Amino acid sequence: MPLWNEHSPSFEWTDPDLVPRPVVSIGATGIVMESLDRQDADFRHQPAIDFHRHLKGELLLALRGVMTCEVENGFWIVPPQSAIWVPGGVEHKFTTTGLLECYVVFIDPHAALKLPLTCCSLSTTPLLRELMVRSASLPMLYAEGGMESHLMTLLLDEIALQQVGNLHLPMPTDVRLRKIVDMIMDDPADRGTIQTWARRVGMSERTLARLLVHETGMSFGRWRQQLHLMLAVRWLGAGSSVQQVSDALGYESASSFVTMFRKNLGAPPGRYMAERKPAA
Template sequence: MPILTEISDKTDWVNPDEVPRPVICYGFVASDFGGVELDFHRHIKGQIILVQRGALSCEIEGGMWVVPPGSAIWIPGEALHSLKLTTGAMEGYNAFISPEASRGLPVKCCAVSVTPLLREVLTRAVHLPLLYEENGPNNRLIGVLLDELAVASVETLHLPMPTDPRLRWIANAMMEAPAERGTLEVWAKRAGMSERTLERLMRSETGMSFGRWRQQLAIVFAVKWMADGASTQAVAADLGYESVPSFVTMFKKALGTSPGRYMTERHSSSRRHLTEQ
């Protein structure tokens, strides 16, 4: 199967649901494009997208995920979703997996960590013929791919989205202006509800307090922007933090490491893999 690029012939693009194989894989490469957005769509086969370079965001009913380099996102079959590739260079791999082969994989969308073995197996699988023989080495390769996906660790780059119209208005407003640091009281008044109601609804619909949800919004945006090349200082300012140290402290508490180290580890891992190919 050819690796798809931004200049690939459209005849190379095949509907994965029409290919009579339990798993089919694509590589994709794009450079210096102005951003690509795939509107809401669905397919019968589930989809795993591994990002090697660049970043993408995925929105599905109930939440938004950001996938930085070195991570992957699992989208179950029939899930209505949209994808947005950020500006700059983009490189990664796709695998579409039939419902039968997806048994044992998560039933909900999630971002997952990518082990070296999973990356290597997927890298090799993209070079299989579209209609590969379903026995022998190919079967074993696909089996290892599915086994690695089944045990992949789930990452916390998920922003649950509320459905209540008032909460959704607040969420959209905060996403459009993430530097806005209004208090719970301020946002409750803007939405025409009490602080107690806002807090109760937010916990009920997202599983998070208002403050925790806003922190998760900051984490998701920070990872996305840094994957695009933004500095820690710029991200802290764009998120409305009064100082870089306060932003770094929040980031370390949420993800266990500093923003710089987080992105360095992911970029270095991806670069090592690209160099070894």
């Protein structure tokens, strides 16, 4: 057990589950850069917090930089000004891109009854972001029953009001499908058809299509497009240009990539990322 007192700084705590408070909030900053010139510029080869789990649930807010969360059956992208919720007990891994500024709230399961039961990305309001920043400045052993506890209660209520985001990539578990996933992630610009990918792993096109829908709820084309969206947000967040991202994803032109991006995320890439830049 760690030694602590009411004045212990947050960095002395190595396990949020050991902190005897229902809600624990911390902040972190750092620099992690990714370049499209690198051959390993994908979800799996970036600086990461390796697979782990907590008894407490974890809400992570990225104010700057882009984060990816991986669980057994899915990936989530967390763009700037967005958050991800990981319920207690769920094994997960974070990877990071760009100049990182993030805030994390650990929540006891008994205090998280109004929060989602599964991992999901969340939109955030200015109030939620300010509450997370403010709560991170409190001592970990804040006084219970006073202003600090009221702040944490308001924080929980505001988290429960947030809308679920759409930058989620469900992952199949079938060995053959996972082989296809690995190959596409190694070379996202490969525009092979579903017939091409089926032949590469010794499956029929019909079997591949049926299995993918069964395990992810998506057609092959829709799944690959969702992967492209997530990679695009990650690379744009690291400072890559629209043209660089378009080329890396194998689009014939930047305009066709922009059209796809706008159709799915509601804004062209430049505006989408500009809206998520933190205030100076």
